[in-house]
Amino acid sequence: MTLDELQPGEAALIKVVHGTGALRHHLLDMGLTPRTHVELVKRAPMGDPIQVKVRGYELTLRLDEARLLTMEGLHDEEAANVPAAKWHFSIPHPGVGEFDRAPSYHHHDKATEIPEGAPMSFALVGNQNCGKTTLFNQLTGANQHVGNFPGVTVDRKDGQMKLHPEARVTDLPGIYSLSPYSNEEIVTRDFLLQTHPDGIINIVDATNLERNLYLTMQIMELGIPMVLALNMMDEVRENGGAIHINELEATLGIPVIPISAAKNEGIAELVDHAVHVARNHEKPMRIDFCADSDDPDDPVAAVHRGIHAMAHLIEPLAEKAGLPIRFAATKLIEHDPLVEAKLQIPPEQKPIYDQISKVMEQESGLDAEAALANMRFTFITGLCKETIVRPHESKEHKRSAQMDRYLTGKYTAIPIFIAIMGFIFVMTFNGIGALLTSGMEWIVSAITDAIDAGLTAADVNPVMHALVIDGIVQGVGTVISFLPTIVTLYFFLSILEDTGYMARVAFVMDRLLRRIGLSGRSIVPLLVGFGCSVPAIMATRTLSSDRDRKMTILLTPFMSCSAKLPIYTLIIGAFFPPQYQALVMISLYILGICCGILYALVLDRTRFRGEPVPFVMELPNYRIPSAKSVVRLVWDKSKGFVMKAFTIIFAASIVIWFLQMFDGQLNPAATPDESLLASIGRAVAPIFAPLGFGDWRVATAILTGFTAKETLVSTLTVLVGEDVAALQALFTPFTALVFLTFTLLYTPCVAAIATVKRESGGRNAVYTVVTQCAIAWLVAFVVHLFGTAIGLH
Structure with missing residues (x-):
């Protein structure tokens, strides 16, 4: 039988590890070697992947990978190859002086x-x-x-x-x-x-x-x-x-x-x-873990002879390449392409090295990769038997097993995940986050009034007064007032990650993500993308497939980052009744996810054809979140947001105010419509006219949003002021919804694009900018057409 045929609670020994290439090597490195005891713990809610216990830890595998493992000796008891405990007291460990002894x-x-x-x-x-x-x-x-x-x-x-x-x-x-x-x-x-x-x-x-x-x-x-x-x-x-x-x-x-x-x-x-x-x-002192055996038929003895023969032959090449000899020998036996290239083996000598591997395989009865992994784990098993007093089942594992009955249960996993994410968004946008945001708005308003009064009392020049109040303070202050919302979102995301729940989400969602061409591991960067696109894009490095990594990077912008929250909060607060505001906010996130799914299906059938990366992942035990870690993350993200407000947004507010105050001849503009900013906005506004918001001020705000999404809010505030009535003159509730759709989907900030360039190249960065803008315009246009067709204005 193969591993996928086991039922939960059943266990067996691995007989043969099939497959080729990096996947098979990875399975062996994770401890899935011949004659190893494996227990099937459970299946994911949708039947695939599965969770297995091997060498004392828990691992996830897809059914496709599980079929590579031929099993024998089916049973439902602990395997004999688990080392027995040596029950005696531990010897006290000496200090640094042990080097002398x-x-x-x-x-x-x-x-x-x-x-x-x-x-x-x-x-x-x-x-x-x-x-x-x-x-x-x-x-x-x-x-x-x-x-x-x-x-x-x-x-x-x-x-x-x-x-x-x-x-x-x-x-x-x-x-x-x-x-x-x-x-x-x-x-x-x-x-x-x-x-x-x-x-x-x-x-x-x-x-x-x-x-x-x-x-x-x-x-x-x-x-x-x-x-x-x-x-x-x-x-x-x-x-x-x-x-x-x-x-x-x-x-x-x-x-x-x-x-x-x-x-x-x-x-x-x-x-x-x-x-x-x-x-x-x-x-x-010890680097030889394949000590020779008295039994010439022992697989470990065959590995011993093979490694030492290879090390003797490649010594000159290894020294020339600057590689440790034994390391180079083992990697050459494994046919490691990177080490082979670094050794620069002459073509006429390569058959000799290949022959050593073949002889070792014949004598050990295992292929080279399995033989080396078996040698290492044989040594480790014996070492653990001699040095470890096996603990009872840990409290952490008991707790994890009990929680997983529901959090990864067949009928409860997905509803609980939806409920958790729904709770986070409601608390962020309509609960704690909204309450704290109101308090921050009051503080910002009080500080603005104090600065305004101070400048008036000091009889500061009216132009400078306008720059400070209408430009800097309003632009930066409007963005800062949304800080509590972002802090709240990061607080909950940090807890999910610290507890170990993120890994379970990957396990539960793998089969769904595979239908759009991704691995379950991609769920983590995508969830992080709700906080910020930059760390989300960097987190794709944990994906071992270049295809999956690039595809996940292209999908990350569809996960609405926290920098867009000020835009949503401003527009939704101005145009929608309080009882519908949370619904509109959540609908935007769902729309982004749906667009991402459709885009993934297109990519999977065009640019990224092929199978997603294998799902071989360790499942950690649940742990109580560290207060220090959560506070540190929230502080770091808050600090980054504030620094952005007082650098990029500060500079953008000054530039926008300047462009609004002067005309093309750098004379004070008689009216806002004659300003430099109006000229730039009017040149771009026709692009957005079919979407229902062709005003130059809206076009200008969208342009500044390319630097940082929060800048869009500060730009609108500088151009139309903080009066809701002035904002309502730019949009109707319907066109406000179309505008929100566009801002949800269009190109992420400069920092995110720079990260895309660093992680996947300049061509992908340009591709991201162009496609996100095109998708945002097309989706917003479809929303506008549909709304117009059913009589919305």
Whole structure:
């Protein structure tokens, strides 16, 4: 049978892993190796994908990927290959002085010692969602956002150690192996191989060492000084488990430090060890995890012979290319294309290397990729058996299982998701957000009156008075008054991410998204897009398929970002009765989603033909949101919004006021219609006339909205004032709805377009600008035609 044929609660052993290429390699790296116990936990509400338990953690797979795994030994009990616990007390872990007592663990090269106070560089490496960013914040004092979703870190981040200012730490994207499966894996691997940091801090999830140590073994092959940080040790202790640190350290040959990054436990000791090994250039003593066996038929023995034969032959090429020999040998056996290219193997020698892989495969009975993965996991399983006291089922996992009965249940998952998103939008636009916005408007009005009175009392020049009040204060103040709405939205989105619910949404929505050509993982960037398009576009880096990444980037602008909230609030407040305002607001978001779905279907059948990326994703346990993390995210987004208000919008307000005050000869304009701004607006206004809002002031506001969407509001405020009656002279309720439709869909801000260019190239950035404008105009025109046909004006 294959894995997809199992029923929830059933378990079996993997017999063969089929497939080819990067997907198969990724499945092996995630621990799905031959003779491994796998339990099917549940199926998604729509039957696909499935959730399985393997090597102590939970993973999602589509049925297509599950069919690649042939199973045997069907049963409903715990598998025998799960290591038994060694029930004895943990030995207390010594401090930094252990280096003096155990010098044999390390290779000390005095010629490469780093003098005291000299600059040092560290790479922070680990699996996705293991607490890397939390540790980075503790080490550097940085304020990076921390989320409970695989792939939160989508770019490298640098910072100085608080305790050692001469040391720089680089937080790299979370990866599962050093294989070129996804962009973040390539980014991390290239950094380690090309930048050559002085030390590596490898952080692992102590609650699931069996999977996390797979990456550790690969990193050790690089021969870079490193320390192993066992994170979440507090959870291990609380759940009745223990890890024998000294035995683990002696076997691996590197310092092993128990920490809790979230509680700031063990961080000082970790820093001391990291600085020590880097300064003294103490490389890992053990990089050979395929110790020879007395049994010549043992698959591990065959791998041992193959690796060492390959290492012996490629030594000159590896040294010339600057690659660690053992790392290069294992990657060459795996037929890693990037390493093969870097080694520059002469064509006449390639058959020799291929023959070594073939012989190893014949002797081990496994293909090269499976044989290497099996070798590593065999070592790790034995190591875990000797060093880990297995904890009881954790409180976090129990809680997650209970919550998932409803949050990912067959009949409850989608209704609950819709209810949660509906609650967030209602609270943002008609509840807490609206209440706080009213308070902010009162504060802004009071400050404006105070400034106006002060300028009048000081008898300031009327032109300067008009610039400050009608230009700067009204333009910036109008936008600032919407800050509470944006803060409220980010508050709820941050909670969703911190709890781990975002990963469940990806699991639940995968089959629906696949129908429009996307993977379930795309749901996270799209949901983030409701907050801001810039981080949403950057979050697409967690998608391993270039096709999915580019397609998701093009769909992100359809998710109405928070910068458009001031526009919606202004127009809806002026033209719609209070009892319908929330309905209109939510309808705009639904319209954006529907347009995005239609556009995705077009892209899937034209520009991006092909299958979406495989859905292989770890499901983290639910966690109680960190108040510090939520506050940090809200503060960062609020600060960014305020900075934008006092930079881009400040400058735009001055420019708009100037263009409105003067004519083409730079003389004071007799009337607004004779101003420079009117000339520019009249040149563009005919484009919008078929949509029902051909006034030059509206056209001008739309143009300024290209810089930042909030600027559209400040422009209208500068041009027509804050009087609702003046605004109502530009639109009817119907044309206001058409205008909202256009602003919902047209090109995102300059910052978002710049991010598109950086992530997918200049051609895609231009394509985004043109297509979004065209789609916005066409949809608004259709709305206008339909409304006119049924008698709306």
